[in-house]
Amino acid sequence: EDQVTQSPEALRLQEGESSSLNCSYTVSGLRGLFWYRQDPGKGPEFLFTLYSAGEEKEKERLKATLTKKESFLHITAPKPEDSATYLCAVQAGSGGYQKVTFGTGTKLQVIP
Amino acid sequence: GAVVSQHPSRVICKSGTSVKIECRSLDFQATTMFWYRQFPKQSLMLMATSNEGSKATYEQGVEKDKFLINHASLTLSTLTVTSAHPEDSSFYICSAAGTSYNEQFFGPGTRLTVL
Numbered sequence: 001e002d003q004v005t006q007s008p009e010a011l012r013l014q015e016g017e018s019s020s021l022n023c024s025y026t027v028s029g030l031r032g033l034f035w036y037r038q039d040p041g042k043g044p045e046f047l048f049t050l051y052s053a054g055e056e057k058e059k060e061r062l063k064a065t066l067t068k069k070e071s072f073l074h075i076t077a078p079k080p081e082d083s084a085t086y087l088c089a090v091q092a093g094s095g096g097y098q099k100v101t102f103g104t105g106t107k108l109q110v111i112p
Numbered sequence: 113g114a115v116v117s118q119h120p121s122r123v124i125c126k127s128g129t130s131v132k133i134e135c136r137s138l139d140f141q142a143t144t145m146f147w148y149r150q151f152p153k154q155s156l157m158l159m160a161t162s163n164e165g166s167k168a169t170y171e172q173g174v175e176k177d178k179f180l181i182n183h184a185s186l187t188l189s190t191l192t193v194t195s196a197h198p199e200d201s202s203f204y205i206c207s208a209a210g211t212s213y214n215e216q217f218f219g220p221g222t223r224l225t226v227l
Contacts (some may be wrong), residue, residue, distance in 0.1 A: 043218035104155040
């Protein structure tokens with residue numbers, strides 16, 4: 001069974017204090033790893049897709065990296081508006097049905 | 113990114129009634145739509161996957177007779193919660209994908225409260 005584990009569950013940072021969120025996964029036939037941001041009471045907002053080990057993607061203060069077992073979401077000099085829950089998801093399988101499994105998320109709070 | 117809408121955004125109903133939630137892809141053709149459920153402080157759990165014009169594929173433990181899914185067109189999928197009970201109260205989120213599964217675009221969600 002596919003498993004996605006995110007750590008830490010919650011993270012509190014001072015504004016400007018860089019850190020990383022972790023997403024560990026155990027799947028058969030990884031097709032893609034996704035990062036989403038979710039604000040309270042809203043649907044997830046797509047951030048990145050990573051396909052293969054060694055791949056990196058950046059967007060403003062966020063940078064996502066991927067290895068064969070885990071992914072990191074690096075947040076550089078965060079601002080209060082970066083406060084949200086960050087979800088990791090993996091897409092695995094073969095053929096026409098490729099299930100996406102979500103982790104439980106990391107709740108990030110950035111304090112001014 | 114692509115835009116996906118859901119309606120209604122919030123619904124409160126009495127136990128035993130049925131509730132229909134609509135999911136629309138506004139600016140692209142969604143060959144596949146997904147329905148998720150999210151309980152408080154938990155992550156998204158996939159309920160079912162639907163392809164336009166065919167029957168939905170339900171995840172293990174999800175009652176297909178209780179959660180009716182119709183994907184009638186490339187831009188619209190509906191989820192009907194039949195005979196809703198308080199334990200069905202949750203945040204229901206749909207997502208839509210085009211010809212590639214590599215990106216799913218999520219709707220804003222529907223908060224269902226069953227009294």
